[in-house]
Amino acid sequence: MSTAVAKIELPLKLFKSGKVREIYELDSERLLLVASDRISAFDYVMPQPIPLKGVILTKISRFWFERLKDVPNHIISFSCDEIPQLAKFKNLLKDRVMVVRKSKVIPFEFIIRGYLFGSLYETYEKNCHTPIEPSSPEAEWIKDLPKGLKKGEELKKPAFTPTTKADKGHDLPCTVSDIEKSVGLKTAKFVIENSLKIYSEAREIAFKRGLVLADTKLEWGISDSKTIIIDELLTPDSSRYWDVKQYKSGVLEQFDKQIVRDWLLKSGWDRKSSPPELPADIIEQTQARYIELLERLTGEKI
Template sequence: MSVLLSTDLPFPIFRRGKVRDVYDLGKQLLIVATDRISAFDCVMPEGIPDKGRILTAVAAYWFAATEDLVPNHFRGNLGWPAAVEPYREALAGRAVVVEKTRPLPVECVVRGYLAGSGWKEYQTHGSVCGVPLPAGLRLADRLPEPIFTPSTKAEEGHDENISFEHMAGLVGADLAARLRDLSLALYRRGAELAAQRGILLADTKFEFGLSDAGELILIDEALTPDSSRYWLADSWAPGKNPPSLDKQFLRDYLETLADWDKQPPAPHLPEAVIQGIRARYLDLAARFDIQI
């Protein structure tokens, strides 16, 4: 199967992320989801077939399912500019034209269950990203209430967990409170709809931007298997990691590599791992009746 690892279109680059190539079209952006995949903030040498199309379709589903909570960058049904039309067929299913915003310099993370780096911190400090939690919680336990744990947004290198107070210093107290409240509302919507399909939304992250008029807008992606941790509800049991429909499968494999220190260059991926990731992403999309 072919994969798309990079693009080189004749438009100014707005930014290249770990997965998406974003082009500047003036008042609009062209976002192309490649098949790149990252873990521990490192981009893997191999891509995942169909990944960009899956992410684009899943994100579109969630933008539509949450637009009553917060505007997103798809608003206005922006059409394809004439300059982009010659590339439409080649980019089918993996590219979207959206409203340009000024991205905020934070990632808005919400955790509803104890997992990943949060579990590691809890074992040592009894907290997650500085948020105190009750004693006696187990791996994969549901938290008493979802918690908001922001981080910095690094284009290269590792994101860094920060306190809410630190975030308020970066974006202002009022905007920080709005970001927290919206992120929690979006997580609860996602968790509710996922539960109807036998899936637990363990945690997720959102990104926001400001329009020219100063309006807060949800951007980038929303509730995709790249940005979220999804567990199968019927296999969930506190005390162990449940089977997931996200890139935890990749992280678990990488954790077995004693000779990789989680710094670039990333190791090559076996074909079984590549296909395992693809199967999980497709499974998640199918459970929401999302056509790829």
């Protein structure tokens, strides 16, 4: 296993330190996004990284950004070789960077789901027992869903289940009208339609590779008065992938941090204090899932 990269410190102006990425400002128009191997679960960054995770996420994002070019995105390049201050960090940064257009982030998470799972399933299930307040955002999420759907079932039409993008704390469910009020009718229509388009196109491509793309989260920003996709694209950190054969036999195991989440739930951690150290086999199994997804999706060996 190669050495994991948990901490990244570059001689550039730090713009933001995310849970997974360090973001530097190259100039007034460009940012450098560097993906570390950090892994977060339940909104906490785990004490140990997963070796190569940042490389895998960047390669998967690149695969999708290059295939889904019809929709405008923030990518300028996947290399920082031309930045003189970074010459001595070349090995560390290889396949971990995205040079992107600095954007004003639209403060919502654009979540599209093709299957009844995760928080959509929880909402649907809850509504079966105690009807959800009709004016709540979750009521809008489930309003078109017929009765009697099972967990993991494919939806007739993908569902749009947006949330706010909170700086601190949890993201909260919201409605289309919240987005319209924030960015205006025209931009809201554009981002919602294109989020659905990206999901549908990616889902078909993934399916041909034996993968079910159950759902995804997109982020959008505005740069130079153009609305563009920002952040990562269709990575296992932002999307749920299942194996088609397993799916058909009723097993819904994700190609992502599910192994870490399951272990944390069993560990007795209270989800308030610092998270516990992950055992070596949990780190290895998680890495293996990320590698398998990269290889199956892109055909690329790491």
